[in-house]
Amino acid sequence: MTNRILLVEDDEALGRQVSETLSQAGFEPHWVQDGDEARPLNPDDYCAVVLDLMLPGTYGMDLLKRYRRVSEVPVLILSARDDTSDKIRGLKLGADDYVTKPFFPEELIARIHACLRRPNLVDTKRVAVGSVQIDFERREARTEEEVLTLTPVEFEILVLLARRKGSAVSRDAIVDAVLDAAHEGSRRTLDVHISRLRRKLGMASGQLETVWGIGYRLNDAS
Amino acid sequence: MTNRILLVEDDEALGRQVSETLSQAGFEPHWVQDGDEARPLNPDDYCAVVLDLMLPGTYGMDLLKRYRRVSEVPVLILSARDDTSDKIRGLKLGADDYVTKPFFPEELIARIHACLRRPNLVDTKRVAVGSVQIDFERREARTEEEVLTLTPVEFEILVLLARRKGSAVSRDAIVDAVLDAAHEGSRRTLDVHISRLRRKLGMASGQLETVWGIGYRLNDAS
DNA sequence: TCCCGAGTTAAGGAACCCTTAAGGTCCCAA
DNA sequence: TTGGGACCTTAAGGGTTCCTTAACTCGGGA
Numbered sequence: 047m048t049n050r051i052l053l054v055e056d057d058e059a060l061g062r063q064v065s066e067t068l069s070q071a072g073f074e075p076h077w078v079q080d081g082d083e084a085r086p087l088n089p090d091d092y093c094a095v096v097l098d099l100m101l102p103g104t105y106g107m108d109l110l111k112r113y114r115r116v117s118e119v120p121v122l123i124l125s126a127r128d129d130t131s132d133k134i135r136g137l138k139l140g141a142d143d144y145v146t147k148p149f150f151p152e153e154l155i156a157r158i159h160a161c162l163r164r165p166n167l168v169d170t171k172r173v174a175v176g177s178v179q180i181d182f183e184r185r186e187a188r189t190e191e192e193v194l195t196l197t198p199v200e201f202e203i204l205v206l207l208a209r210r211k212g213s214a215v216s217r218d219a220i221v222d223a224v225l226d227a228a229h230e231g232s233r234r235t236l237d238v239h240i241s242r243l244r245r246k247l248g249m250a251s252g253q254l255e256t257v258w259g260i261g262y263r264l265n266d267a268s
Numbered sequence: 269m270t271n272r273i274l275l276v277e278d279d280e281a282l283g284r285q286v287s288e289t290l291s292q293a294g295f296e297p298h299w300v301q302d303g304d305e306a307r308p309l310n311p312d313d314y315c316a317v318v319l320d321l322m323l324p325g326t327y328g329m330d331l332l333k334r335y336r337r338v339s340e341v342p343v344l345i346l347s348a349r350d351d352t353s354d355k356i357r358g359l360k361l362g363a364d365d366y367v368t369k370p371f372f373p374e375e376l377i378a379r380i381h382a383c384l385r386r387p388n389l390v391d392t393k394r395v396a397v398g399s400v401q402i403d404f405e406r407r408e409a410r411t412e413e414e415v416l417t418l419t420p421v422e423f424e425i426l427v428l429l430a431r432r433k434g435s436a437v438s439r440d441a442i443v444d445a446v447l448d449a450a451h452e453g454s455r456r457t458l459d460v461h462i463s464r465l466r467r468k469l470g471m472a473s474g475q476l477e478t479v480w481g482i483g484y485r486l487n488d489a490s
Numbered sequence: 491t492c493c494c495g496a497g498t499t500a501a502g503g504a505a506c507c508c509t510t511a512a513g514g515t516c517c518c519a520a
Numbered sequence: 521t522t523g524g525g526a527c528c529t530t531a532a533g534g535g536t537t538c539c540t541t542a543a544c545t546c547g548g549g550a
Contacts, residue, residue: 134359134364134365134366137356137359137360138359138360142356143356160353183434183435183436184434184435184436184485185436185479185482185485186436197480197481197537197538197539198480198481198482198538198539199538199539225539225540234496234497234540234541234542235539235540235541237495237496237497237498238497238498238499238539238540238541239539240496240497241496241497241498241499242498244497256495256496256497258495258496258548258549259495419526419527419528420527420528421527421528447528447529456507456508456529456530456531457528457529457530459506459507459508459509460508460509460510460528460529460530461528462507462508463507463508463509463510464509466508478506478507478508480506480507480537480538481505481506481537481538491550492549492550493548493549493550494547494548494549495546495547495548495549496545496546496547496548497544497545497546497547498543498544498545498546499542499543499544499545500541500542500543500544501540501541501542502539502540502541502542503538503539503540503541504537504538504539504540505536505537505538505539506535506536506537506538507534507535507536507537508533508534508535508536509532509533509534509535510531510532510533510534511530511531511532511533512529512530512531512532513528513529513530513531514527514528514529514530515526515527515528515529516525516526516527516528517524517525517526517527518523518524518525518526519522519523519524519525520521520522520523520524
């Protein structure tokens with residue numbers, strides 16, 4: 047996990063000040079002063095983005111939209127004290143928090159930390175793990191090739207593993223979470239579900255690894 | 269167009285004060301002090317909802333979610349000055365604005381007016397989902413071939429699904445929203461309505477998908 | 491090699507959903 | 521007031537999908 051933070055801020059003085067604040071807090075700021083410069087950057091290279099909505103060139107709002115399309119990185123927006131409508135639009139477009147100018151450095155840092163700590167305020171609509179994509183709203187999962195027709199249990203298992211992608215999740219945890227606890231009988235049931243899930247995953251089945259003696263893990267790459 | 273405003277506020281003093289403010293501004297406030305009391309109300313009977321997120325009984329957030337499921341009425345949330353995360357969650361769940369406590373009465377009124385003025389982001393008069401078009405004003409639905417003669421319940425179901433097009437909507441949510449909750453009897457009732465709706469949809473019936481174990485979903489394309 | 495955890499398959503039964511048909515209610519017009 | 525129509529609900533049967541179990545196979549680790 048990187049500690050780099052992308053700072054998009056056209057104001058010279060404010061940008062320098064924020065950069066310094068971020069550095070002192072142990073982050074590694076990357077400061078760009080122009081929306082067009084920020085546009086081609088990959089937001090996933092950063093642990094968070096701090097974005098001033100009042101920008102020349104590409105408008106801040108467009109940048110936000112763009113980043114949201116391709117990534118789930120936390121985005122904080124800087125807004126003028128009284129520009130409520132910008133805050134609202136920003137948040138609805140997926141920003142994670144806002145800081146009102148002028149602000150104390152500690153406040154910004156605290157907000158960033160809060161964003162990094164809290165996984166997300168609202169259940170995110172979609173999650174991608176490698177070539178597997180899950181759309182919670184549609185309640186649908188797909189690989190690069192096709193939409194998967196999963197049963198409720200299979201879908202739940204996939205979601206659980208995806209939410210904790212890269213972590214080994216114990217068999218008990220999965221059984222607890224997605225299977226009817228009453229059927230404490232055969233623990234083998236999970237095997238069956240996993241087996242079928244793998245088959246349906248097709249090419250992507252390699253991402254669903256067995257952690258011997260523990261449980262399973264869904265990896266980003268196979 | 270009604271000028272009634274639903275105010276959900278448990279605090280006695282604040283509730284009375286806001287009610288009065290609304291009255292003086294020419295609105296007709298309906299003040300309820302409890303989330304559970306507000307729950308069964310139909311938000312479409314009001315021109316706006318003012319909602320305190322800190323509520324006993326049903327949590328304000330749940331109320332907001334519920335209202336958003338069934339209606340597009342503007343919702344303003346009242347929040348404590350420093351509870352940013354509530355504001356953010358509220359806005360992401362579809363609130364249209366927030367007012368921070370304590371506030372000046374004029375501010376609240378101004379915000380309400382702004383919400384009412386602001387043309388909705390979506391064209392609320394009509395919605396199209398794939399080949400299905402719904403005209404709320406005419407209260408009419410049609411496919412590419414023909415105008416559908418739907419019963420009230422069928423129309424409501426279609427509207428609910430169309431408003432959340434692409435999302436899986438649970439059976440309970442649909443029953444809650446469009447069927448008389450008192451008739452908790454047979455859950456099969458919804459099946460019947462869906463069945464008849466599908467038949468009437470004709471060619472477009474493929475867009476109305478069953479999400480097994482969850483509910484239904486209206487897709488853009490079949 | 492042996493043991494035990496994990497994978498696979500098939501089959502029975504449970505859960506869920508769709509459809510048809512039969513009341514029941516409400517409203518309107520005769 | 522009464523008859524009829526439109527609509528909603530309920531009931532019942534049947535179909536589909538899904539979960540579990542059981543039995544067997546596979547494979548890693550001692």
